[in-house]
Amino acid sequence: MELNRKGRFGEFGGQYVPETLMNALIELEEKYERYSKDPDFKKELDFYFKEYAGRPSLLYFAEKMTKDLGGAKIYLKREDLNHTGSHKINNVLGQVLLAKKMGKKRVIAETGAGQHGVATATAAALFDLECEVFMGKEDMERQALNVFRMRLLGAEVRPVLSGTATLKDACSEAMREWALSVDSTFYVFGSVMGPHPYPTIVRDFQRIIGDEVKEQIMEKEDRYPDILLACVGGGSNAMGLFYPFIQNENVQLIGVEAAGEGADTPRNAATLTKGSVGVLHGMKSYFLQDSDGQINPVYSISAGLDYPGIGPEHAYLYKTGRASYVPVTDEEAVRAFKYLTRVEGIIPAIESSHAVAHAIKIAPHIGRDKIIVINLSGRGDKDVYSIARYLGENIEAEG
């Protein structure tokens, strides 16, 4: 969607940040505008996508899953095969390269599951930048493996104890740190959220997912898919997949939200299913909140989807009806995690398992002539401990 006024997708988006950060955002917008049109920058980024991250990622026909479900043909976009194990590397390579061009010496980031933190720490190591990652204390416990990976990569992981000690609070803390060090530091936002121009920048760096799917599916099927499925927390993997297809109105776009213990229980993170329009972390969008604007504590088994809001462009796609958003519970996601592992021999991230779960629900009821593409946004190695815990199994090495 085009921005119809500065930094807006319809009524959503904007720049609701303290004055201290405004000139930094304006500078970022100018620099991004310049570099995104610079052929050398594009060439350099393209080089790292191919030679470092391993792009293009495969579009895999999940034949066994398709047969087993007995309906629509299912393809998996294998973002889990990227370097660092998820789609997060796409955005991070773009932003860190931009930071380097802007002469910044240090990058900071927020992280939930740790995938964005690991990707940022990786790119910082590659481009010789200092790196600090803010992570909720609770998430650090859920994702101890990723914490250690970030430290191995040379990043400092700063535990966040305020609020609910999860992704939302990590984001607030990273914004506070940015306000303190804005002259020297580049804030690498991990999703299509935050103040303008971040939702646009992150979407532009992630759209390669959808662009590749377009080419790959034309090659394999000689037509576009009928349904695109992706999980949404902030919504970057979904926006990356959806964006190139927005104008293709026969392609149905479905975002899958984390419903935790159920969208009708207080323990969920299903922002569009249960939320209302508000402002947080620099953007106007949908949030889970009360009538005074206090942000509700959210819950999901997935640390990466455990966020009370959603990116503003998703809010716009939802409001205009171009995309729809459905809830999937912890239980359904864990079942899908096990299912894909056993049927296809692919261990999906618990985040991506939410999208797989919805495919399992709908595929049998859709004709065999239809095509579904699921964005397998990340791999599930990081999740095995928390899945074991959820299933009540004891794995010795747990720490």
Add this chain to the structure above:
Amino acid sequence: MNRIEEKFKELKSKNKKALITFITAGDPDLGTTVELVEEMERRGADIVELGVPYSDPVAEGPVIQKANCRALKNNIRIKDIMDTVRKIRERVSVPLVYLLYFNCILQYGPERFFSDCRESGVDGVIIPDLPYEEQAEIDGVAEGFDISIITLVAPTSKERADKISKKARGFLYCVSSLGVTGVRSEFKTDFEEFFKYINNASEIPKAIGFGISTPEQVQALKGYCDGLIVGSAIVKKVEESSSPSDAVKNVGDFVEVLRNAIDA
């Protein structure tokens, strides 16, 4: 003319600077908030800021974050704070200013919010996450109820200071340094440079805030501006007090020290 403008006019005629003090509403409880405001006025505060506790205060340092948590534990609603302001208004005449995050106004309803501000006796509002570019969303409503939106200007604002100052109402909130609220042992900002941008812009009274905690800092900074804002250092007194009555006494004593420093 509302109470804020009158106050600065009155201070100017007496050749004095404004002492602006901040507490978080409902910390430790709303009854004590009434007592604290009354005591701060008695001991020399010219304007009182009331922080509306919020779940995600992105511009706040650890001291005020903790105060927000203490207040929210009592399940305080904005409606309760408005009721408290009515009680405060019966006892004090100082201008009262809310500091709150934009989402609170949005969910309460801008029309209802500014109407309630007017009716209960609030004179101005500081919204730390509503920069110049987004302010048009509520400017008209606020002006309709004669509530001043007090805008902030930061050391990073540079040439933006001009348009921000021209639009400012009540007073201009000059952020002393980078970062969030909270005590600073020293200021790295070049205030001469900072105020060069600001002073040329408009006649609006200027007050410096963020990090001011000692009488020495008050004396060092007062020459640059028309008022000084002390927040976290006062909230810290509340936090460290053993009881609500102890808090009222400690905060009162501290405000008097600051008053003496600003008048010296």
